[in-house]
Amino acid sequence: MLISCNTLSARFTQKTSRFSAQAELAVFRIRIANNKAFIPRLRTLLRADELARAQRYHQLADQQRFVVARAALRSILGQYLACAPAAIQFVVGPNKKPAIQNEPGLHYNVSHSKDWILIAVSAAPVGVDVEAIDPLFPFQDILPHSFSLPERQAIMSSPDGAHLFYQLWTRKEAFVKATARGIDDEFSTIPALDGPHRLAAASGQLVPSWLVSSFTVADGYVGAVAYQPSAHAVVPSFYNLTISEIDN
16 A cells, blocks of 8 residues: 655644535644633533543543543534434444444544644544654654664654654554554554655555645644545645534
């Protein structure tokens, strides 16, 4: 299969048009800090099992992140499907890839890191990842296992090795989430440098082409989204999600 990697200049705007997966690939960003005061209201959008799952997190920050992310996801998908957020049934597909029951034409993916959540929605398989850049993280320790030799050389020779590490890591993560390959399935063989790359497909699999696009989520955060260019003729659309949109 062909995988092309690039970097986009993402301009996050408020979504004013009707939610339609047929019209675009949408990437929403949600800032957790901006929604903490509304968590009691957001909890009303969740099911009992989700509320119980939130309570199982020992750290308050993890509970808050889960509630905000799940409420935002249910609200977004509810608008796409024209149904109540609580009516949506989630299922687990191959390699634990999340899906919506009885809705094969609507795909989504969620990622979070510290204060930011990303949700991607598409008419075709999609993967998204966000990471907070930690300049003190010893990324050199995991390069041999997770990156090819050209990728390792690019990172180590870069004037900002930490940023490039996170950029390439999020590309790999977004791709494996979109394809349900699993993060341990030869992660180092998944190409992430700029430009087109060839990757062997598993036996019997369809061989679509993929685009993996990097973008800045916020200061100190890098993101990536993986999608099939045949399904979307234009680049992804990027949106802020406000509490009023989550709550409606």
